[in-house]
Every structure is written in structure tokens, then in C-alpha cells.
Amino acid sequence: MERHxxxxxxxxxxxxxxxxxxxxxLAQLAVGAVFTVLTVVGSSARAxxxxxxxxxxxxxxxxxxxxxxxxxxxxxxxGRDIAGVISAxxxxxxxxxxxxxxxxxxDAASLQAGTPRFADWRVINAQALVxxxxxxxxxxQLSVEFxxxxxxxxxxxxxLAYATIxxxxxxxAHIIADAIYKRVTGEDxxxxxxxxxxxxxxxxxxxxxxxxxxxxxxxxxxxLTDGNDLVLTPRFSPTSQEIxxxxxxxxxxxxxxxxxxxGRQELLGDFPGMTFAPRFSPDGNRVIMSxxxxxxxxxxxxxxxxxxxxxxxxxNAIDTAPCYSPDGSQxxxxxxxxxxxxxxxxxxGGGNVHRISYGAGRYDGxxxxxxxxxxxxxxxxxxxxxxxxxxxxxxxxxxxxEAFHTEGATWAxxxxxxxxxxxxxxxxxxxxxxxxxxxxxxxxxxRRVPTPLDASDPAWSPLIP
Amino acid sequence: xxxxxxxxxxxxxxxxxxxxxxxxxGSAGSAGNSSATSAATTxxxxxxxxxxxxxxxxxxxxxxxxxxxxxxxxxxTLDRQATWLQTYRSVTVTVEGHADERGTRxxxxxxxxxxxxxxxxxxxARGIDGSRLTTISYGKERPAVAGxxxxxxxxxxxxxxxxx
Numbered sequence: 001m002e003r004h005x006x007x008x009x010x011x012x013x014x015x016x017x018x019x020x021x022x023x024x025x026l027a028q029l030a031v032g033a034v035f036t037v038l039t040v041v042g043s044s045a046r047a048x049x050x051x052x053x054x055x056x057x058x059x060x061x062x063x064x065x066x067x068x069x070x071x072x073x074x075x076x077x078x079g080r081d082i083a084g085v086i087s088a089x090x091x092x093x094x095x096x097x098x099x100x101x102x103x104x105x106x107d108a109a110s111l112q113a114g115t116p117r118f119a120d121w122r123v124i125n126a127q128a129l130v131x132x133x134x135x136x137x138x139x140x141q142l143s144v145e146f147x148x149x150x151x152x153x154x155x156x157x158x159x160l161a162y163a164t165i166x167x168x169x170x171x172x173a174h175i176i177a178d179a180i181y182k183r184v185t186g187e188d189x190x191x192x193x194x195x196x197x198x199x200x201x202x203x204x205x206x207x208x209x210x211x212x213x214x215x216x217x218x219x220x221x222x223x224l225t226d227g228n229d230l231v232l233t234p235r236f237s238p239t240s241q242e243i244x245x246x247x248x249x250x251x252x253x254x255x256x257x258x259x260x261x262x263g264r265q266e267l268l269g270d271f272p273g274m275t276f277a278p279r280f281s282p283d284g285n286r287v288i289m290s291x292x293x294x295x296x297x298x299x300x301x302x303x304x305x306x307x308x309x310x311x312x313x314x315x316n317a318i319d320t321a322p323c324y325s326p327d328g329s330q331x332x333x334x335x336x337x338x339x340x341x342x343x344x345x346x347x348x349g350g351g352n353v354h355r356i357s358y359g360a361g362r363y364d365g366x367x368x369x370x371x372x373x374x375x376x377x378x379x380x381x382x383x384x385x386x387x388x389x390x391x392x393x394x395x396x397x398x399x400x401x402e403a404f405h406t407e408g409a410t411w412a413x414x415x416x417x418x419x420x421x422x423x424x425x426x427x428x429x430x431x432x433x434x435x436x437x438x439x440x441x442x443x444x445x446x447r448r449v450p451t452p453l454d455a456s457d458p459a460w461s462p463l464i465p
Numbered sequence: 466x467x468x469x470x471x472x473x474x475x476x477x478x479x480x481x482x483x484x485x486x487x488x489x490x491g492s493a494g495s496a497g498n499s500s501a502t503s504a505a506t507t508x509x510x511x512x513x514x515x516x517x518x519x520x521x522x523x524x525x526x527x528x529x530x531x532x533x534x535x536x537x538x539x540x541x542t543l544d545r546q547a548t549w550l551q552t553y554r555s556v557t558v559t560v561e562g563h564a565d566e567r568g569t570r571x572x573x574x575x576x577x578x579x580x581x582x583x584x585x586x587x588x589x590a591r592g593i594d595g596s597r598l599t600t601i602s603y604g605k606e607r608p609a610v611a612g613x614x615x616x617x618x619x620x621x622x623x624x625x626x627x628x629x
Contacts, residue, residue, distance in 0.1 A: 203611070204608060204611040205607075205608060205609075205610075205611055207606070209606075230603075230606055232570060232574075232604075232606070233570060233571065246574075251601065252601075253574075253601065253602065273578070274574070274578055274601070274602055276571060276574050276575075277571040277574070290571070290575065292574070292575050292578035292579075292602065293578075294582050294586075295533065295578065295579040295582035295583060295586070296579075297575040297578065297579075318572060318575040318576065318579065320571045320572060320574075320575050321569075321571045321572070334571075334572065336572075340531070341572055364568075364569035364571070364572050365569050365570075365571060365572075378569050380567070380568070380569075383567075404613075405566070405567075407569045407570065408569075408570070423566075425613040429611070429612045429613035429614060429617070430611040430612055431611070456570075457570065
């Protein structure tokens with residue numbers, strides 16, 4: 001899997017370059033993966049299909065996603081599977097409404113001839129059309145190409161081709177879905193991403209917790225730890241295949257780094273007390289965390305290169321859940337120094353501490369949006385829990401989700417979608433279910449994220465590099 | 466080890482004898498702790514054992530919501546714990562701090578540590594060597610009682626002294 005990831009690493013970078021520069025050329029990569037910007041039929045300079053997602057309650061765009069055409073049955077299956085994943089990704093975003101394929105008039109084979117018969121797609125009310133093909137390359141790899149068409153302007157909006165090993169078709173589908181999302185909305189997608197979370201099983205009084213990882217749509221699920229040690233609050237490195245989290249390994253609760261590729265777990269630092277609530281800095285070079293000792297909890301940062309630790313807060317209170325701003329210049333955290341947990345922001349060096357939350361109740365677990373404009377948090381008020389967002393200056397607070405218990409917000413890398421978990425008590429109160437959900441930043445489109453067992457503490461990866 | 470077995474046998478015999486007075490149980494180190502000694506006779510618990518501590522002393526104290534201060538009741542329990550620990554001087558303990566489920570994961574980890582430290586500090590103030598006491602917080606991860614009501618939460622907001 002890792003080798004395959006490496007093969008796809010460059011196409012994404014290439015895609016972004018192409019989209020920003022508008023260049024059209026073929027890139028040949030050392031590892032053998034190839035992507036091509038397909039020749040544009042007509043001008044793509046002024047396509048009309050666009051979703052403005054800066055406003056709330058977007059009307060989903062009808063889009064026709066055809067099966068990717070292939071000459072052979074095995075590739076034909078891959079072509080259908082790719083179309084299915086693209087369709088599911090786009091539908092789940094709430095911004096697209098895939099047209100029922102039963103309504104399609106023009107078939108996949110005739111779409112290979114050149115320009116689609118746009119009238120056939122207009123009549124079924126598709127505004128955008130996705131066509132594609134899967135071909136064997138002879139070297140064991142597949143060539144997967146797609147084109148996105150503006151049905152009303154009768155123009156190709158974008159088109160790309162990827163070379164990949166067959167097992168990697170799912171990632172190619174997510175990358176294509178991201179390309180479509182970006183072309184139509186103007187913002188980066190988030191489909192080629194993964195979720196690390198805590199898988200929960202067993203009764204309330206003997207809960208087993210395991211580190212688990214999956215694609216953002218729940219596929220490719222696997223457990224990373226065996227459940228012998230209690231593990232909590234995993235978070236992705238922004239730059240490497242690593243997770244920082246907390247483990248009760250040897251009954252000593254400490255912050256660790258876990259390497260996804262090797263499965264190796266490494267203790268972070270030699271602290272005289274419990275370390276917890278870890279997060280990477282945006283450049284991936286530091287981990288910020290809390291140290292609890294003698295009833296006091298303060299915030300520390302460790303430089304992963306020098307292993308040098310710096311204490312950032314020094315109070316008798318509980319200072320925890322630290323999270324960097326995306327530019328790394330500031331840290332938001334929660335503290336009960338004022339009597340109850342509230343949100344505070346300080347400079348990355350620990351200075352200029354100021355409180356930003358002033359509503360009723362308690363504010364916990366702040367997480368800065370990758371876009372920098374908002375901070376998500378958990379609020380406890382009147383016996384209910386909610387997930388909300390607030391601007392870093394303390395204005396514009398909004399509630400996105402409210403439940404008996406909800407917490408653990410994490411942002412999609414484009415800052416458009418949040419994931420969190422909800423706990424629900426059984427009728428007699430003696431059992432719990434824990435589930436992952438996503439919700440749009442506008443508070444619309446709540447979706448359950450499928451997991452094999454109960455799930456908590458999700459963390460969204462950056463776009464896979 | 467040998468003494469433990471011996472004292473256990475003594476306790477069993479005493480229970481079997483029912484009417485016998487607890488004149489001499491033969492247990493090591495229990496002299497001078499009348500409560501532990503007499504308890505052994507009434508419920509068959511070995512003095513100095515973890516069970517003795519749980520049953521006859523009380524291994525846990527409870528806290529108010531988001532609180533870590535010790536109530537008079539908690540202090541009384543910890544006074545008994547201190548007396549017991551002064552009697553059984555070779556025993557080391559782990560003080561566990563726990564929170565109820567009505568809080569977020571990370572805050573509750575810190576809160577559990579604060580509670581465990583409150584218990585430890587009290588025992589140290591009562592003359593127990595700090596090197597015999599370690600603390601650990603489980604936050605809200607290890608409830609003692611299942612349930613979503615104040616009665617369950619009140620029992621889960623606790624500090625538990627566990628014999629190592």
C-alpha cells in the first residue's frame with residue numbers, strides 16, 4: 001500500500017500545478033506513474049458550472065457520473081467501481097446530486113467517440129457530466145482517464161489521466177473526485193484522505209479501545225493496536241505517516257508517536273507525570289501536549305528534532321487541549337484558570353494569553369480550522385453537549401450539532417467539513433453507543449461515518465501527499 | 466508469604482469456630498490496629514490485605530461535579546487509610562483519579578489527575594511517605610458504575626487507593 005501511495009504522490013502535486021498554472025503537458029515520473037492532462041475539447045476558459053460554497057444551504061448540483069468505459073470485463077468492473085466511489089464521495093459532500101444512472105440516454109461506449117451528445121444529458125437535467133475510461137497499459141498497470149464536462153456550456157472543464165496498479169483504483173477514484181470538487185467549487189477536495197480514530201468494544205465497565213485507521217469513507221479499515229493498552233486521542237502528522245496519541249502502555253499514561261508504516265510506537269519525552277492531549281505543529285516538527293503533575297496541568301511543546309521541551313504555561317489550573325493555528329504563530333487551548341473551562345489563545349511562545357469564549361457553560365477541546373478562520377470546540381451547557389465554531393477573535397459563535405454527548409471535533413483538510421463523535425445512552429442508561437459523524441460547516445448535511453465497531457476520537461488526515 | 470498463609474488459615478479457623486474470641490489471630494503487624502483485627506474475625510478478611518483495606522477501611526472517596534476538594538466524609542475515609550498504611554508499612558499504593566462521563570476526554574484526564582493528587586497530598590500530610598504513593602488518572606475511561614444518572618456519576622467521580 002505504501003509503495004502505491006508513493007506512486008500516486010506526484011500525480012496529486014502535478015494536478016495542483018496544472019490547475020494553478022493552466023499548463024497542459026505530460027509528466028513522466030521516476031516511479032513510473034504517469035498522468036496526463038487530456039486535450040481539452042473546446043475552450044475551458046469560461047465554464048459555467050460552478051458551486052458557490054461561500055454561502056449556506058447550497059442547492060446540490062445534478063451531476064451525471066458514467067461508468068468508466070473498458071474493453072475487457074475485468075477493467076469494466078474497475079470502471080464501474082471507480083464511478084461508484086466518485087459518485088458516493090460527491091454525493092456525501094452535500095454539494096452534488098448524482099443523477100440516477102438508469103436515466104442515462106447515451107451509453108459509456110459511445111461517449112468514447114469524442115464530444116458527448118450534450119442534449120442527451122441536458123434532457124435528464126445533468127449540469128455536469130463525468131466520463132472516463134480504464135485501459136490496461138501492458139506493464140500490469142492501468143491507465144485511468146476522466147473528463148468533466150459542462151453540459152450547458154458544452155465544454156470540457158477538466159480532464160486527467162492516471163497510471164496506477166489495479167489495486168489502487170479506489171485512491172484514483174478519490175483523487176478524481178477531489179479534482180471534480182475543486183474544479184466546480186474552487187476549493188480543494190478532501191476525499192483522498194484517511195481517518196484515524198479509537199475503535200471501542202465491550203461493556204461500559206470494561207471498554208476495550210484500539211487505534212484504527214480507514215479511508216474517509218470508511219473503506220480500507222484496519223486496526224493499528226490490539227486493545228491490550230488503553231489508547232486515546234490520536235492525531236495525524238501533517239507531514240509524515242505518523243500519529244501522535246496517548247497510551248496507557250505499562251500502566252503509565254504518556255504521549256507516543258506511532259508510525260503507520262512500521263507499526264512502531266515511540267515514547268515521547270521523559271516527563272515526571274502524565275502527558276496527554278498531543279497535537280503536531282503545522283510544520284510537523286513539534287508536538288504540543290499537556291503535562292499533569294501534582295494537580296496542575298500545563299502545556300509543553302517538544303521539538304521532535306532536538307527532543308528539547310519547553311513549558312508554555314505555568315498555572316495551578318488545568319491548561320489542556322492545545323492546538324496550533326495553521327500558520328503556527330498561535331495556540332488555542334482550554335483552561336479552567338477562570339473557574340470553569342474556557343477557550344484561550346496565546347502566542348506560540350506562550351505570551352499574550354487572552355480568553356475568547358464568554359458564552360454560558362463550559363468550552364473544551366478547541367481545534368483550529370486548516371483555513372485559519374474558525375475554531376471548533378465542544379460546549380457543555382444545561383446538561384447538553386454541542387459542537388460549535390467561533391472566530392479566533394471570539395465573535396461569530398455558531399452551534400453545528402447538539403446531543404446528549406458530542407465531542408472530538410476534527411476538520412477536513414479544506415476546512416469545509418467537520419467530523420466528531422456522538423455518544424448515545426441506551427434506554428436504561430447502562431450501555432453506550434459511540435458513532436462518528438460528519439457535518440458541513442454550515443451545520444447542514446449530517447452524515448454517519450461507517451465503522452465496524454463503536455468509534456470515538458476521530459482525526460482527519462491532511463490530503464494524502 | 467508464609468505469614469500470610471498462616472494468618473489466612475487462622476482467620477478461616479476463627480470463622481469456623483464462630484464463637485471463639487479473637488484473642489490472637491497470629492497475623493503479622495496487626496497488633497495495635499484493633500479495627501483491622503476485629504474485622505478479620507467478623508468477615509474472614511486477612512488483615513493487611515487489599516481486601517482488608519477495601520472492606521474495613523474504605524478504598525475510595527467521592528467528589529462533587531468538577532471538584533477535587535475533599536469532603537469531611539472523604540477526609541474521614543482518608544484518615545482511616547492513613548492509619549492503615551501506617552500499620553502496614555511495607556505496602557505501596559496507587560491512587561487512581563476518575564471522572565464521570567459528563568466532560569470531555571482531555572479535561573477529564575486532567576481532572577482525574579487533580580483528584581488523585583488531592584488524595585495523595587492528604588495522605589502525605591497525614592504522615593504517609595510520598596514514595597509509597599503513586600498516582601494515575603483514568604479520566605472518564607474506567608467508570609465504576611454503569612448508568613446515565615446523577616447516582617452513577619456521583620460514584621464515578623472518585624479517588625481510589627489501590628494496594629499494589
